Amino acid sequence: MEKKIVDIFQQQKALITFVVAGDPDFDTTVENIVALAESGADLVEVGIPFSDPVADGPVIMAGDLRAFEAGSTTVKIFEMLRRVRQRTNVPIVLLTYINPVFKFGYDAFFKEMAQTEIQGIIVPDVPLEEQGDLQKAADQYQRDLIQLIAPTSMARLPKLVENASGFLYVVSSLGTTGQRADFNNERLQDEIKQIRRVTHLPIAIGFGIHTPEQVAKLAPLADGIIIGSGVVDVIAQHGTSAPQYLREYATALKAGLHDV
Numbered sequence: 001m002e003k004k005i006v007d008i009f010q011q012q013k014a015l016i017t018f019v020v021a022g023d024p025d026f027d028t029t030v031e032n033i034v035a036l037a038e039s040g041a042d043l044v045e046v047g048i049p050f051s052d053p054v055a056d057g058p059v060i061m062a063g064d065l066r067a068f069e070a071g072s073t074t075v076k077i078f079e080m081l082r083r084v085r086q087r088t089n090v091p092i093v094l095l096t097y098i099n100p101v102f103k104f105g106y107d108a109f110f111k112e113m114a115q116t117e118i119q120g121i122i123v124p125d126v127p128l129e130e131q132g133d134l135q136k137a138a139d140q141y142q143r144d145l146i147q148l149i150a151p152t153s154m155a156r157l158p159k160l161v162e163n164a165s166g167f168l169y170v171v172s173s174l175g176t177t178g179q180r181a182d183f184n185n186e187r188l189q190d191e192i193k194q195i196r197r198v199t200h201l202p203i204a205i206g207f208g209i210h211t212p213e214q215v216a217k218l219a220p221l222a223d224g225i226i227i228g229s230g231v232v233d234v235i236a237q238h239g240t241s242a243p244q245y246l247r248e249y250a251t252a253l254k255a256g257l258h259d260v
């Protein structure tokens with residue numbers, strides 16, 4: 001049976017990891033997702049590579065390029081996800097800019113998601129006010145449209161949580177994706193307190209987090225921790241042998257999560 005995203009947060013804090021679809025090739029992406037799921041990732045974000053990823057830093061941009069070189073397209077990504085589904089039922093959300101969805105067609109895209117049991121989607125370049133079509137398709141196919149909450153979006157909090165489902169993605173700091181050394185824990189704690197006042201949805205923090213120590217420090221503030229560039233960096237370093245290294249990395253991150 002298809003798992004539900006909210007359920008991964010029920011018993012314990014969730015480890016969420018990110019990979020780019022087709023980086024460095026589709027066979028390796030399948031193995032990477034399976035390796036992460038088997039080593040403690042409770043949810044995997046799968047990025048659709050995009051030519052102009054405005055919210056992404058250099059590590060994920062390089063992953064996008066490797067995926068394009070491997071011939072990554074939306075059709076091939078759904079084929080790859082079907083193969084993933086023969087191996088694991090770990091919840092998956094797609095991370096995509098709107099253009100690939102628009103080109104594929106909203107209805108066709110969400111229908112594919114439902115058929116492949118891809119539970120949710122994050123679309124960083126569509127503001128709340130323009131999410132009507134996305135929300136409609138997500139509702140129709142019972143997929144979660146995950147909302148990002150940046151430090152600058154706190155004023156729109158009530159509206160943001162109104163349509164949110166799955167979990168809320170709290171962006172740790174301004175700027176693009178990529179490993180960071182420091183976090184403003186106090187500000188984050190304060191923001192999350194405000195968010196908890198208006199919703200019961202689980203909250204996961206992402207942007208910049210990449211070491212088990214950082215995971216241990218930030219985990220008490222939230223229900224889940226998201227690691228993107230740290231994972232993509234391991235893939236950049238190890239190419240097709242990445243799966244075994246990702247197993248070690250995810251195991252260490254998960255230990256950090258429970259080390260609190």
Ligand SMILES: O=P(O)(O)OC[C@@H](O)[C@@H](O)c1c[nH]c2ccccc12
Nearest residue numbers: 055124177178206207208227228229
């Ligand atoms: O890479 P980081 O700093 O660990 O951040 C998570 C992130 O990679 C993933 O959630 C993500 C990848 N691309 C994005 C674009 C926007 C928002 C989030 C994302």
